[in-house]
Amino acid sequence: MQDHIIGHEKNIKILKKILLGGNLQHAYLFYGPDHIGKSLIAFKFAQAILCPKNEDRFKNICSICKNVRNNNYPDFFYLPNPYPSKLKIETVRTLRKSLGLKSYQASHQVVLIENMENFTIEAANAFLKILEEPHKGVIFIITTSNLNSLPSTIISRCQVINFQPPPISLIERALIKRGLEKEKAGILSQISSGLPGLAIRFTEKPEIFSSYKELFKKFIDILSYSDFKKLLFVHDLINKEQSDDFLKIITIALRNFLLIKIKSCFAASIIEEKLLKKIFKKLSIKQILQLLEQTKKIQFLLAKTNINKKMALEILLLNFPRI
Ligand SMILES: [Zn+2]
Numbered sequence: 001m002q003d004h005i006i007g008h009e010k011n012i013k014i015l016k017k018i019l020l021g022g023n024l025q026h027a028y029l030f031y032g033p034d035h036i037g038k039s040l041i042a043f044k045f046a047q048a049i050l051c052p053k054n055e056d057r058f059k060n061i062c063s064i065c066k067n068v069r070n071n072n073y074p075d076f077f078y079l080p081n082p083y084p085s086k087l088k089i090e091t092v093r094t095l096r097k098s099l100g101l102k103s104y105q106a107s108h109q110v111v112l113i114e115n116m117e118n119f120t121i122e123a124a125n126a127f128l129k130i131l132e133e134p135h136k137g138v139i140f141i142i143t144t145s146n147l148n149s150l151p152s153t154i155i156s157r158c159q160v161i162n163f164q165p166p167p168i169s170l171i172e173r174a175l176i177k178r179g180l181e182k183e184k185a186g187i188l189s190q191i192s193s194g195l196p197g198l199a200i201r202f203t204e205k206p207e208i209f210s211s212y213k214e215l216f217k218k219f220i221d222i223l224s225y226s227d228f229k230k231l232l233f234v235h236d237l238i239n240k241e242q243s244d245d246f247l248k249i250i251t252i253a254l255r256n257f258l259l260i261k262i263k264s265c266f267a268a269s270i271i272e273e274k275l276l277k278k279i280f281k282k283l284s285i286k287q288i289l290q291l292l293e294q295t296k297k298i299q300f301l302l303a304k305t306n307i308n309k310k311m312a313l314e315i316l317l318l319n320f321p322r323i
Helices: 009-021 038-050 063-069 089-100 121-132 168-177 182-191 196-204 206-222 227-239 243-263 273-282 285-304 309-319
Strands: 027-031 076-079 109-113 138-144 159-162
Touching: 009 038, 009 159, 027 038, 038 063, 038 109, 038 138, 076 089, 089 109, 089 121, 168 182, 168 196, 182 196, 196 206, 206 227, 206 243, 227 243, 227 309, 243 273, 243 285, 243 309, 285 309
Parallel strands: 027 138, 027 159, 076 109, 109 138
Antiparallel strands: none
């Protein structure tokens, strides 16, 4: 992971103020889409809390900061995403026991939990118990891309920090700084729909960008399919076990549509302007937002319940107007 933050000045200011004031709360919840930079800033925040050098804040250059970054520090507990499977109750119980032990060096212990929406309901409930009986000096930093999937009892115990996409121009500049040509930086920053982490992944792994482009184009094709053909496609998708990736692509494509529609910036897509205009004749901003919400809901239900994946995808695709 690259350590240069792109955007989020306002949130960094808030966090620095918290650190400076010394009035740390028990739990922070970073909320925003995947790849927006929540984890990177969560790490920086954890490092700053544990760093013994006050002047070092958010630079994170001392050896303790480095050890935290490498998840090699006894007072730092990291539950990364993706988990081997859905996060189970046993992991939370182990965490609870470890937190009971005295902190090793620092006055604080920091627990960083990524994508808490992937907790099972039992694990989330067990975690709530830890939050309800705070150990002194333990700070939780939790990230999620789906706030609605967390129990409100957890949310209410956290200071919620909302992450908004940074301006595309900022991502473009950052990519140029990393050595990309201006034209390529322009395309990648636009297509990543304001998600710096995604833009960086595209530059580091061109094969990810290729497969993304392919799925994106496939999704656009599907918009012109008949209902019957859409159903056949879903059948195929399930057989190939690509449904999770495809749901992510739908989310990114819809975000891309929103960006283009709001800013009327047709260069912001890998899709031809003519085709985009055709799509926008059938798809209003309101509909795009509704479809985004629906896609998120399906992702949540697939992660948390035993709903029928095939049926959920069929209903979603049938809700898209035929282009
Ligand atoms: Zn440090």
